[in-house]
Amino acid sequence: xxxxxxxxxxxxxxxxxxxxxxxxxxxxxxxxxxxxxxxxxxxxxxxxxxxxxxxxxxxxxxxxxxxxxxxxxxxxxxxxxxxxxxxxxxxxxxxxxxxxxxxxxxxxx
Amino acid sequence: xxxxxxxxxxxxxxxxxxxxxxxxxxxxxxxxxxxxxxxxxxxxxxxxxxxxxxxxxxxxxxxxxxxxxxxxxxxxxxxxxxxxxxxxxxxxxxxxxxxxxxxxxxxxxxxxxxxxxxxxxxxxxxxxxxxxxxxxxxxxxxxxxxxxxxxxxxxxxxxxxxxxxxxxxxxxxxxxxxxxxxxxxxxxxxxxxxxxxxxxxxxxxxxxxxxxxxxxxxxxxxxxxxxxxxxxxxxxxxxxxxxxxxxxxxxxxxxxxxxxxxxxxxxxxxxxxxxxxxx
Numbered sequence: 001x002x003x004x005x006x007x008x009x010x011x012x013x014x015x016x017x018x019x020x021x022x023x024x025x026x027x028x029x030x031x032x033x034x035x036x037x038x039x040x041x042x043x044x045x046x047x048x049x050x051x052x053x054x055x056x057x058x059x060x061x062x063x064x065x066x067x068x069x070x071x072x073x074x075x076x077x078x079x080x081x082x083x084x085x086x087x088x089x090x091x092x093x094x095x096x097x098x099x100x101x102x103x104x105x106x107x108x109x
Numbered sequence: 110x111x112x113x114x115x116x117x118x119x120x121x122x123x124x125x126x127x128x129x130x131x132x133x134x135x136x137x138x139x140x141x142x143x144x145x146x147x148x149x150x151x152x153x154x155x156x157x158x159x160x161x162x163x164x165x166x167x168x169x170x171x172x173x174x175x176x177x178x179x180x181x182x183x184x185x186x187x188x189x190x191x192x193x194x195x196x197x198x199x200x201x202x203x204x205x206x207x208x209x210x211x212x213x214x215x216x217x218x219x220x221x222x223x224x225x226x227x228x229x230x231x232x233x234x235x236x237x238x239x240x241x242x243x244x245x246x247x248x249x250x251x252x253x254x255x256x257x258x259x260x261x262x263x264x265x266x267x268x269x270x271x272x273x274x275x276x277x278x279x280x281x282x283x284x285x286x287x288x289x290x291x292x293x294x295x296x297x298x299x300x301x302x303x304x305x306x307x308x309x310x311x312x313x314x315x316x317x318x319x320x321x322x323x324x325x326x327x328x329x330x331x332x333x334x335x336x337x338x339x340x341x342x343x344x345x346x347x348x349x350x351x352x353x354x355x356x357x358x359x360x361x362x363x364x365x366x367x368x369x370x371x372x373x374x375x376x377x378x379x380x381x382x383x384x385x386x387x388x
Binding site: 006007009010011013014016017018020021024025027028031032035036037038039040042043044045046047058059062063065066069070072073074076077080083084089091092095096098099102103106107108109 | 112174194322335342
């Protein structure tokens with residue numbers, strides 16, 4: 001195989017990482033303006049505290065950042081699949097589709 | 110401590126973790142989790158959630174530089190990733206049923222192993238030995254830009270590498286880390302790929318593997334936005350700085366110093382896991 005590592009996938013990944021960082025930064029600053037003076041208490045694990053109900057909230061913005069990151073991973077696998085389809089390399093199309101399927105299934109477990 | 114103070118400290122810590130993690134190849138999670146747990150008294154589940162997200166950010170952010178250089182072997186990568194995603198699902202599932210004590214002890218062991226491997230890493234590239242039959246059949250062999258021009262390489266022990274990758278995936282899901290050390294082990298020691306090929310291919314895969322655990326971590330409430338945002342921003346910025354420095358400098362001494370730090374943190378994690386203080 002010729003060294004198939006197209007730079008454009010990397011560029012898309014970098015953009016995804018930066019967009020998610022911007023979301024996380026905006027949400028984080030907003031969160032600190034609301035709660036910055038509260039006393040931090042993360043010694044005990046409390047799963048109920050972590051779920052966001054409204055995406056137009058500081059926490060919601062941070063979570064949008066997280067979703068952007070996860071979505072770029074889906075995109076990464078999809079783009080690699082497409083490269084293998086272009087090469088008509090069906091064994092690797094199947095491997096990539098399998099990874100993609102597990103990734104998507106993992107969100108519904 | 111107020112949340113503002115904690116966030117600033119986390120940001121600084123995460124930056125250093127990301128920087129050193131990328132310079133040594135150990136990854137940010139290996140450092141950020143014990144520091145959050147031991148120094149800031151943060152529950153290990155929150156630390157794992159924040160680390161998992163920062164691992165994805167690091168892998169995405171540094172892919173651009175790595176893919177441009179032309180070392181990443183996508184075929185080897187996607188083949189091995191089949192094992193890694195399956196492992197990640199199992200690991201992420203299991204972690205909800207394990208006690209904090211067990212997780213801490215396993216974490217300590219993985220840290221010790223990673224520190225040791227980071228020091229002992231040798232590069233015996235396979236140019237002459239024929240490839241494993243699976244590698245030939247799947248066409249996994251590749252070539253990379255070396256100092257003597259484009260150099261073709263062979264691929265050894267494919268089944269062993271697949272097994273190691275499945276282990277790496279399950280550790281990633283179990284502990285919220287990238288398991289870069291085990292991934293590199295699969296490609297370095299088992300497949301005998303050139304150093305830069307295994308490092309960059311591993312980096313390419315780490316984000317995909319970690320993303321597989323996010324759904325399960327999210328459902329269990331491990332990903333707390335308030336802890337995740339400073340860790341995510343810090344580790345990402347640190348890793349991007351590290352990737353810039355790495356292309357110019359050798360980091361052997363840093364690896365030695367850092368492996369000792371990791372070993373001490375590992376001992377403390379295991380002690381905390383065994384004695385149970387603070388949990």
